Amino acid sequence: MVKLTVDDKTYQCQPDETVLEALLREEVAISYACKKGTCHSCMLRSSDTMPPLAAQSGLKDTQKKLHYFLACQCLPEQDMTIKLPDQSEFYTDGTVTRCEPLNRNTLLLVIAFKDAFEFNAGQFVNLQRPDGLTRSYSIANIPQQDNTLEFHVRRMDNGLFSSWLHDEIKVGDTIAVSEPRGHCFYLPERGGQGLLLIGTGTGLAPLAGILTDALSHGHTGPIYLFHGSREREDLYRIDEMRQLAADHPNFHYVPCLSGPDVPDGFSRGRANEVAMSTLADLKDWRVFLCGHPDMVNQTKKMAFLKGASMKDIYADAFFLAI
Ligand code: FES
Known part of the structure; x- marks a missing residue:
């Protein structure tokens, strides 16, 4: 069993237990969110030993050199003295x-x-x-x-x-x-490429940013946004998106409802399914997926099977921490 020393107190880390799990079990106040190595909110620093390589994946080289590591990804291999970060x-x-x-x-x-x-x-x-x-x-x-x-x-x-x-x-x-993180964003190269944006619920947030960025860079390829929820009341920014579509002939906005009530002007079905039945071929398209992890994972496969290259599929699956 490995010992973790934090602020002069020592805790045991069980085999197969991450540093985050051990410290939470011991009720040490430590911030965290995703527990998947994505958000970096659980970053700590070892003041004596080099953390395991896997616990430093995705960190800047300067942070690695200073022995920073992600507690949720750290299965310690030896005793560690840990500094809680100055926020x-x-x-x-x-x-x-x-x-x-x-x-x-x-x-x-x-x-x-x-x-x-x-x-x-x-x-x-x-x-x-x-x-x-x-x-x-x-x-x-x-x-x-x-x-x-x-x-x-x-x-x-x-x-x-x-x-x-x-x-x-x-x-x-x-x-x-x-500081900002994540790789799901627009790059203004290949401005004639088709862009497919699919989001559920507040998945509209990053997609709205990506859409605005693409339009402000004068993207000329077709841009489709499929925004879905179960009920009309859970969609938002509908008029704003419709106005953008009216102002930009290459932008197509498709609000989708998967519940039983589907008023005129909305498409029936889940956003990802409506998107896949609307667009026959995604070869050379760039695809952005934001929302529930199940939808994101399922749609990645669907987009790939329609011809999109994996390197052109960007995903932001929500962390479901409450
Ligand atoms: S909790 Fe998100 S990276 Fe560790």
């Missing part, structure tokens, strides 16, 4: 400038920063509550001069973080925001 290393404070409903269960949250916040539309950040609770949210806007980030926050059943944002946060409050 100011990874987080910047922003000020809430808008928080208002987009529909019955989705909140529009806009956070402004004093200095430029560099990101690519479609990436995500971690937001952190003062007690350390951390969750990842996709950025819904493109980089702008006013240094703001826009988020669409769905209220999760029993969701600790989303309830806090929906019920307690107000304009003027401060929220800690991590």
Whole structure:
């Protein structure tokens, strides 16, 4: 059994237990969200030993050299002395400038920063509550001069973080925001390529950023956005998307409803299935998938079978932490 020393206290790490699991079992206050090595919110630093290679996957070379590692990916091979990070290393404070409903269960949250916040539309950040609770949210806007980030926050059943944002946060409050992460974003090369965007629920957030970015770069290829939910009341930004489609002949917006009531102007069925029955061939298309992990995984295969190359399929599966 391996020993973990944190702030002069020593804990046992069981075989096959990650550092994150061991510290949570011992009730050490440590932030985390995805537990999959994606969000980086559980980053720690070893002050004595080199962490296992797998625990440093995806980190910057400079972080690796300083022995940073992801606690959720770390199966320690020897005793480790661990430093809990100074959160100011990874987080910047922003000020809430808008928080208002987009529909019955989705909140529009806009956070402004004093200095430029560099990101690519479609990436995500971690937001952190003062007690350390951390969750990842996709950025819904493109980089702008006013240094703001826009988020669409769905209220999760029993969701600790989303309830806090929906019920307690107000304009003027401060929220800690991590640096941006993720590879699901638009690059303005191959501007004549077809773009297929499929999202469910607040999967519209990163797709809206990617769409705006593509249109602002003058993308000339066809762009299809399929946004799905079960009921009409759970979609949002419908008029705005329709207006964009009216203004840009190469952009096609298809709102999809999988429930029994499907008014005129909406397509019946799940967004991914409607997309696959609409587009016969995805050879040379770029595909962006955002939403529930099951939908994302299923649609990756569907898009591949329709001819899309795996290297052209970008996915942002939501972490389902509450
Ligand atoms: S990377 Fe460890 S919790 Fe997300």
